[in-house]
Amino acid sequence: MEVGLAVGGAFLSSALNVLFDRLAPQGELLKMFQKRKNDVHLLKKLRMTLLGLQAVLSDAENKQASNQFVSQWLNEFRHAVDSAENLIEQVNYEALRLKVEGQHQNLAETSNQQVSDDFFFNIKDKLEETIETLEVLEKQIGRLGLKEYFGSIKQETRTPSTSLVDDSDNFGRQSEIEDLIDRLMSEDANGKKLTVVPIVGMGGVGKTTLAKAVYNDEKVKHHFGLKAWFCVFEAYDAFRITKGLLQEVGSFDLKDDDNLNQLQVKLKGSLNGKKFLVVLDDVWNDNYHEWDDLSNLFVQGHMGSKIIVTTRKESVALMMGSGAINVGTLSSEVSWDLFKRHSLENRDPKEHPELEEVRKKIADKCGGLPLALKALAGILRCKAEVDEWRNILRSEIWELPSCFNDQVIHLWIANGILPKLHSGNQYFLELISRSLFERVPKSKGKPDGFLMHDLVNDLAQVASSKLSIRLEENKGSHMLEQSRHMSYLMGYGDFEKLKPLYKLEQLRTLLPITNYHRNRLSNRVMHNILPRLTSLRALSLSHYEIFELPNDLFIKLKLLRFLDLSQTAIKRLPDSICALYNLETLLLSSCYCLEELPLQMERLINLRHLDISNTSRLKMLLHLSKLKNLQSRWFENGRFGEVQNLYGSLSVLELQNVVDRREAVKAKMREKIHVEKLSLEWSDSVADNSQTERDILDELHPHTNIKQLQIIGYRGAKFPNWLADPLFLKLVQLSLSNCKDCDSLPALGQLPSLKFLLIRGMHRITEVTEEFYGSSSSKKPFNSLEKLEFEGMPEKWRVPTLEKLSIENCPKLMGKLPENLCSLTELSISRCPELNLETPIQLSSLQIFGVFDSLLFYEAGLFTSQLEGMKQIVDLSVGDCNSLTSLPFSILPSTLKTIWIYHCRELKLELPVDEMSYCNMFLDDLTLEECDSISPELLPRARTLWAISFPNLTRFLIPTATEALSIWSCENHEKLSVAFPSAITYLHIDDCSKLKWLPEQMQELLPSLKELILENCPEIESFPEGGLPFNLQKLEILHCKKLVNAQKEWRLQKLPCLRDLVIKHDSSDKEIEHWEFPYSIRQLTIGNLKVSPLFNIYVLRSMLEQGRFSSFSHLTSLQSLHIRNFPNLQSLSESALPSSLSQLTIQHCPNLQAFSESALPSSLSELTIQHCRNLQLLSESALPSSLSELTIQDCPNLQLLPVKGMPSSLSKLYIYDCPLLKPLLEFDKGEYWPNIAQIPIIEIDQEFPPFTQYSVAAPVFAIRDSRGLKMDFRQYEQQ
Known part of the structure; x- marks a missing residue:
């Protein structure tokens, strides 16, 4: 509770600070009122009243938890402060408006003449009302017993740590303990008397526990003559630290209590000449000068004295000295042991075996943090019910994007907190x-x-519960009224959800949370709700599928400082955005349709952060350079030299247009000290002068604070020297791409912090020489490099800490890989036919290995030895390696989970059959493609098995352990069989033109089979005599001519679990309407029926118009129907459709003219009509009362809608390309608008109409193009 009160106080304090800043005696605000003497006194009175109330604010915050009257007083105070702040901000906005309009140079003298009297009278009335409220609150101070408090904020109190240790808690830390003891008992290599050993790690990881274990070790006790332990905490207090250490060494005297000098002299004397061990636990202060003063107390100790410092902050560890011990999290096994000890003490785990798995998952969820493990274990040790334990598992990890910190900071600034x-x-x-x-x-x-x-x-x-809420979790209107900051989960339309915002005039922040679906925002939200939120400081519409913003949207949002429109589909911004004179942050990234910015963007005089990255259609405007306060944005070359306070990312494009060095000098790149990511890009062209190109790049030298640098298309022959300058201490990522004229690489090995290096498309590089590593020195080249990618590069390199290596498309690269690759975890070699491994290399850490189109191994035995050395390999991929003839599965490590072998036609598996039982490998995924020499009988066990393009395969025996099997393009495959009951659940056979037989006894031998797909297998005549497995849920038969013609013998009625049936074939079947299907069917697709047009019209039209669905009539679960390409369909008559139908789509029926009354079933919820160009009307009673979504597209002759008969349940209305309806539906003006205004989502002729969507769970019956003109619908439209 106290935490929440502190947060509320922080918001209130920030609001007061903003007000005091605006009401400063020499501020612009008072100057605006100078000629209105009767009004100036109001501002002064407001300021003095707020100062008096602020004096008791701290006491009120401390008492509100225990006194409801004080809590209510604080709420009213907060509301009054917000009202005052809004009034003052409105006046400030008028001052900004006058400044922008530039009507008067001397704002102090004449600005009051430019603001209307009505405006001042309105402000004056509201200001007097607010001051009256504040004065009433001021009078209640004495009655509530609130006292003035001018001191600093009270610090939280915590119980300090002590040196007492529980040895049983030292789980999994023995190696760290031994390492720390060795360091404490060894002499300093540089001969220093005193050594500081920092222990750093996140909260709860066990730093203090480690220090305690060492502090109480017997060897350590005997080694040091004096020991002291002190818990420092966050607030650095030299008095407290000195007194505490004196108490530890037994030299504290009460008479010295108030004299720091005497205390420190006595402590220094007590330590003089003694070998001591001091532990400073939980240190937060990273002020070097204060640490230097404190460390002076310890310098007179005996040789070998040590100080242990535990801290969460890396900056503290770096300040204390080198060689910090980083304490990591516990392993899964150790975590489980620790968790068991605290949750199951004095209990037998076997008493509740059902809890075992849940307990292990909970232990894993603590992420290896001992403190979290013990805390959760302590809570759960008295809980025996499984559900109580499972509740803990419902907690989640909230993954936040990399840009999260920037967004949060901008929101803090927008709300005046920072x-x-x-x-x-x-x-x-x-x-x-x-x-x-x-x-x-x-x-x-x-x-x-x-x-x-x-x-x-x-x-x-x-x-933050009083001020910040999630709309979905709001439990009462009083919470809404108090809230200032609101988030909500995006939906489709969101009008109903956001209706309560109508009354929230004090709302400061509104943030939707994306669910990464296609979400649209109702026009009614943008027209009727957002303009009412006049107090908004921060607004996000990011990820909404918005194509156009109302022109007047921002006219009333004058106080807006943060606006996020990123990842929307807008083409242009409304001009009203240029009136947001307070706007500081505008995010437009990934607005791929954005083509232009308003001409008057220069009016945004407070704009600091503009993100227009990934807006390829946007044409940059020259006048953006007039925005002098910008700190981060994207620029065209030459438009930004005068802007020095850029933050974050900067892209400089079209550098081929820079003529000479003098033009590049104007960019002043070295002065942009806050730019962390820089991209320099030339378009694809040829340079006239290589030296001029180098001079230009030389002048684009960034500041040494740069962290990421990308150079694309540079046209010089040499890079300037600055690119390899060791002073780039923060540069971690470097990319050099398509610098086609460069013939050498700079000394990049000298960059001390470089972790990621990409070199691509540098065609003139023929050798990586010693120059690449840098000049000879004591430092190792590429000391921090973790990932190196070469594309189109030759042969020599060395990087000792390399973790990932990719070599692609280097056809002339010869020789071998370096021997020292002990840190390598991922290796990929592609299209490098001259590269080989003649000498064995160390790849013991390798986890992912891929080699494609490369003559990598000259000897099969060498390949075998290399594989045996890959003790941690998980993923092996080999493709187009014709030199590889043998792959002995029996020697591969058991860690291997995925194998993919492609186009290795000479490869054989020579493992004898009787050795298969000794192979302990069980793969997750095994894929073999175009491997002519591999015998399918000699395969390791795999959960998923793919056999693709085996021309010599005639018979295949399904392995018993395989759960998913796919056999594709095996042209000679004739028979599929199974010898023993199999665990297979998925079977897909495609393009096996000679396959005739499926396994016999499928019901008994394949009892778990749930999905069967047979595709392009024309010789299969029937299913096995015993029928298909009872548990089959999905059956797809695609282009299996003989099998479909024998449909009567399928006996699908015996399959009680069958839900999904897809049939697609090229033959004629005049008895389709008499086919029999199981009652359980929920989704039925029948397509590509190549029969005579007359028959199609007769059969299918009669089915639709006369309701004669024959055997389809018993499909009582049918919910979705798709009718397409029926040229003779003229109308839908009554009772023509199944009564269970909920989704109906009618497309490309050019002669459909009308829907008769009651033609649509009463169960229908979604109706889509598209490309029915002669449709003229829907009768008044055509739409059922259950309808929730109506989409009409490309019906140019449709002139009437049953607007008076629109069902009240309708929530989504989409009309596209219906010119006769458009004027009737115009927002606020059309004849139909009063009848449809209540519909939450209305879209008329937006650029991208919605795709016809089908619920995956919904049963579907698709009748498609009877002439075979289109493949149709769901799975097939993607083919």
Whole structure:
């Protein structure tokens, strides 16, 4: 509860700070009121009243938890402060407006003349009302017993750690303990008397436990003459630390209590000449000067004295000294042991075997953190019910994107919590150090992401529950009225969900949370709800499928500072956005349709952050360079030299247009100290002068703070020297692409922090020389490199810490790989026919190995030895390696889970049959493609098996352990059999033109089979005599001519679980309407019926118009019907459709003219009519009362809609390309609008009409193009 109150206080304090800043005696606001003497006193009165109330704010926050009247007083105070802030911000907006319009240079003298009297009178009335409320609150201070408090905020109190240790808690830490003891008992290599050993790790990982174990070790006790333990905490206090250590060494005297100098002199004397061990636990302060002063107390100790410092902060560890011990999380096995000890003490785990699996999952969920393990174990040790334990498993890991920190900081700034970006980064790092967020490194050079555990998320919600809510979890209107910051899960339309926002005039932040589906925002939300939220500081519409914003959307949102429209489909921004003079952040990234920005964007004088990355259609405007406050944006070359305060990412494109060095100098790249990611790009062209190109790139030298650098299409022959400057201490990612004229590489080995290096498309590079590594020095080249990618590069390199290596398309690359690849985990070699492994290399850490189209191994025995050395390999891929003749599965490590072998026509598996029982391998996935010499009888066990293009395969025996089997393009395959009961659940056979027989006794030998797909197998005549397995759920028969013609013998009625049936064939079947199907069928697709047009019209039309569905009539589960390409269908008559139908789609029926009354079943919820160009009307009673979604597209003659008969259940209405209806449906003006305005989602002629969607679970009957003109529907439309 106290945490939540503190957060609420932080918001209130920030609002007061904004007000005091605006009401400053020399501020612009007071200047605007100077000639209105009667009004100036109001501002002064407001300021003095707020100062008096602020004095008791701290006391009120401390008492609100125990006094409901104080809590209510605080809520009213907060509301009054918000009202005052909004009024002042409105006046400030008018000042900005006048400044932008530039009507007067001297704003202080004449601005009051430009603001209307009505505006001032309105502000004055509201201001007097607010001051009156504040004065009433001020009078209640004494009655509530609130006292003035001007001191600093009270620090939280925690029980300090002690040196007492429980040896049984040292799970899995023995190696760290031994390492730390060795370091404590060894002398410093540089002869220093005192050594500091930092222990660093996240909260709860066991740093203090490790320090305790060493502190109490018997060898350590005898080694040091004096020991002291002190818990420092966050607040650094030299008095407290000195007194605490004096108490530990037994020299504390009460008379010295208030004299720091005497205390420190006495402590230094007590340690003088003694070999001591001091533990400073939980240190947070990374102020070097304060640490330097403190460390001076210890320098007179005896040689070999040590200080152990435990900390969460890397900065503290770096400040203390080198050689920090990083404490990692516990392994899964150790976590389980620790969890058992605390949750099952004095209990036998065998008493509740059903809890065993749940307990292990809970232990894994703690992420190896001992503190979390013990805390959860302590909670659950008294709970015996399985459900109580499973509730813990429902907590989630909240994955946050890499851009999350930037967005949070911009939101803080928008709400006045922080003044600028730099301080925001510092605060965010503090939250990481306190384990609120956990940094997660990304692979392949991508920026880090973040994790938030569900338990932490719950805590954050409690802490901010009065002011920040999720709309879905709101339990009462009073919570809505109090809230200032709101998020909600995006839906389709969202009008009904957002209706409660009508009354929330004080709302400051509105953020939708994407579910990564296609979500549309109702026009009614943008026209009727958003403009009412006049107090908004932050608004996001990101990820909505918005094509156009209302022109007047932003006219009333004058206080908006943060606007996120990223990943929307807008083509242009409305001009009203240029009136957002307070706007600081505008995010338009990945707006792929965005073509232009408003001409008056320069009016956004406070805009600091503009993100228009991934907007390829956008034409840059020259006047953007007039936005002087921008700190991050994307620029064209030459438009940004005067802007020095850029933050984040910068892309400079079309550099081929830079004529000479002088033009590049204007960019002033070295002065842009906050740019962390830089991209320099030339288009594909030939340079006139190579030296000029180098001079230009030389002048584009970035600041040494750069972290990521990309150079694309550079046209010089040599790179400038700065590219390999060791002073780039922060550069971790470098990409050089398509620099086709370069004939040498710079000394990139000198870059000390480089982790990811990509070199691609540099065709003139013939050799990687010693220059690549850098000048000879004591430092190792590429000391930090983790991933190196070469494409089109030759032969020599060495990188000792390399983890991932990819060599692609290097046809002339000869020789061998380096021997020292002990850190390599991923190796991929493709299209390098001259590369070989003549000498064995160390690949013991390799987990993923792929080689394609390369003559890699000269000897099969060498390949065998290499594979035997890959003790950790998980994934093996080999393709187009004709030199490979043998692959002995019996010697492969048991860690291997996936094997893919492609186009190795000489490869044989020479493992004798009797040795198969000795092979302990069980793969997850085995794929063999175009391997003519491999015998299917000699395969390792695999859960999923793919056999593709085996021309010599005639018979195949289904392995007993295989769960999914696919056999494709085996032209001579004749028989599939099974000898013993198999675990197979999925069987797919495709393009086996000679296959005649499926396995006999499928019901008994394949009891688990759920999905069977037979495709392009024209010789299969029938299913086995005993029929298909009873558990079969899905059956697809595609182009199996003889099998479909024998449909009467399928006996599908005996399959009680069959839900999905797909039939597609090229033969004529005049008895389709008499086919018999099981009652359980829920989805039925019949396609490509090549019969005479007359028969199609007769049979299918009669089925539709006369309701004569024959054997289809018993399909009572049928819910979805798709009718397409019936040229003679003119109308839908009554009772022509199944009564169970919920989805109906009618397409390309050119002569359909009308729907008669009651033609649609009362169960119908979705109706789609598309490309019916002669449809003229829907009768008043045509639409059933159950209809929720209506889509009409490309019906140019449709002139009437049953708007008076529109069912009240209709929630989505989509009309596209219906010119006669469009004026009738126009927003707020059309004749039909009053009748449809209540529909939550209405879309008229937007650019991208919705695709016809089908629920996967819904039963479907598809009748498609009777003339075979289109493949149709769901699975087939993608083929």
